[in-house]
Amino acid sequence: xxxxxxxxxxxxxxxxxxxxxxxxxxxxxxxxxxxxxxxxxxxxxxxxxxxxxxxxxxxxxxxxxxxxxxxxxxxxxxxxxxxxxxxxxxxxxxxxxxxxxxxxxxxxxxxxxxxxxxxxxxxxxxxxxxxxxxxxxxxxxxxxxxxxxxx
Amino acid sequence: xxxxxxxxxxxxxxxxxxxxxxxxxxxxxxxxxxxxxxxxxxxxxxxxxxxxxxxxxxxxxxxxxxxxxxxxxxxxxxxxxxx
Numbered sequence: 001x002x003x004x005x006x007x008x009x010x011x012x013x014x015x016x017x018x019x020x021x022x023x024x025x026x027x028x029x030x031x032x033x034x035x036x037x038x039x040x041x042x043x044x045x046x047x048x049x050x051x052x053x054x055x056x057x058x059x060x061x062x063x064x065x066x067x068x069x070x071x072x073x074x075x076x077x078x079x080x081x082x083x084x085x086x087x088x089x090x091x092x093x094x095x096x097x098x099x100x101x102x103x104x105x106x107x108x109x110x111x112x113x114x115x116x117x118x119x120x121x122x123x124x125x126x127x128x129x130x131x132x133x134x135x136x137x138x139x140x141x142x143x144x145x146x147x148x149x150x151x
Numbered sequence: 152x153x154x155x156x157x158x159x160x161x162x163x164x165x166x167x168x169x170x171x172x173x174x175x176x177x178x179x180x181x182x183x184x185x186x187x188x189x190x191x192x193x194x195x196x197x198x199x200x201x202x203x204x205x206x207x208x209x210x211x212x213x214x215x216x217x218x219x220x221x222x223x224x225x226x227x228x229x230x231x232x233x234x
Contacts, residue, residue: 001225004223004225011223014221015220015221016221016223017217017220017221017222017223018222018225019203019212019214019222019223019225020225020226021201021224022226022227022228022230026162026203026204026209027161029204029230030207030209032231033204047205048152048203048204048210049203049204049205050201050202050203051161051162051164051202051203051204052164052201053162053163053164053202054163056165056199057164057197057199057201060199061190061197061226063226068228070228070229071226071227073225073228074224074225075223075224075225075226076190076222076223076225077221077222078214078217078221078224079221080218080219082196083193083194083195084192084194084195084196085192085193086192087192092228092232092234093234095234101223105221108221
């Protein structure tokens with residue numbers, strides 16, 4: 001969570017509300033923030049830390065592990081209409097890549113701004129080539145974009 | 152965030168729009184299948200209201216309060232875990 005907290009200013013700039021969720025109580029969230037996270041990120045966790053007692057939210061979002069009694073690493077990008085645009089679920093031992101989340105948010109925002117007239121090819125980064133779907137693009141993607149363009 | 156007074160009981164959250172369980176149901180927690188609640192990209196994120204800790208205060212948040220903004224919702228296995 002400290003990695004997401006560290007990048008919070010970027011999410012704010014992008015107009016993203018951030019929430020973290022675990023089955024721990026609000027009280028445990030406070031102690032974790034005060035005693036550990038605030039030593040890893042200046043000022044501590046800047047976003048609301050949700051307490052998901054019993055895994056009720058995790059169950060609905062498909063990320064609650066009944067056996068372990070915890071929510072696994074599920075990450076959801078939700079658009080301004082409340083629609084899930086991206087989800088990624090990992091087992092606990094491997095952490096997320098926050099930079100990739102930021103990249104995806106920027107890509108989804110671009111697609112939304114252009115009302116889908118522009119789409120982002122694999123590995124797209126801001127400023128790189130986008131594709132404009134239409135009859136002329138069929139069979140012609142190679143003219144506009146190749147995987148090596150990402151390098 | 153709406154700030155809330157807290158007592159001794161551990162506050163819990165709930166999905167928004169789900170009916171309150173009837174009191175006699177207590178002995179056996181009912182398995183409720185909420186129709187259309189499958190989480191999938193391109194579908195609505197299930198709304199919920201849940202207790203939070205936020206910058207020194209206890210309160211609650213509702214996902215639908217963020218409508219009009221992008222949201223990043225990050226589940227993780229637990230406080231004091233290592234990754």
